[in-house]
Amino acid sequence: MEWDAPFYVIVAALFVIVMCRANATYWLGRLIQSGARRTRIAHAMSSPGYARAEQQLNKWGPPIISLSFLTIGFQTLVNLAAGATRMPLRRYLPAVTVGSVIWALLYGTVGYVGVESFNLLWARNPTVAVVVAVIAAAALAAFIVWRVRESRRRRPDAAAS
Incomplete structure (x- = not known):
């Protein structure tokens, strides 16, 4: 590029x-x-x-x-x-x-x-590049899941459900 x-x-x-x-x-x-x-x-x-x-x-x-x-x-x-x-x-x-x-x-x-x-x-090294990309995507997905769970856990209405 x-x-x-x-x-x-x-x-x-x-x-x-x-x-x-x-x-x-x-x-x-x-x-x-x-x-x-x-x-x-x-x-x-x-x-x-x-x-x-x-x-x-x-x-x-x-x-x-x-x-x-x-x-x-x-x-x-x-x-x-x-x-x-x-x-x-x-x-x-x-x-x-x-x-x-x-x-x-x-x-x-x-x-x-x-x-x-x-x-x-x-x-x-294309293999390492793919591994780095997969790790980065997995880390981003894990972070998003963690934030969503934290947000749901902290909501006041979460205890009622």
Whole structure:
């Protein structure tokens, strides 16, 4: 994998890609939310609890949106939730812009180095490369399972079930 463009062009291209993806996810959330207002879910979405949750996301959401770009997968959920709660664009756009810059710089540097390292390992010993990839995937899966179990164990309603 060789990038024959200057670094700033690569980062700019990555920025455009992630801005388009994140904003598309935001607007998808808004569409879903609009559609849900026409269903039985509308009663729950008009409840005081939902209104409080929406208010909190709008209050604390921008920093969460920006920092979510340091994660894999979570950023999509955050952008979808921001759209579903109709976070105002004056709060969303600066946060998603900062997050997109972070993401573009991260993938333009560390991401590139990681891919190059894996390619080098693959060229020298494909078996070891596959073992490393399987171990990394298993570790990620174990971490996710552990977090889900911890979350369920700590919920107050878990004792009632």
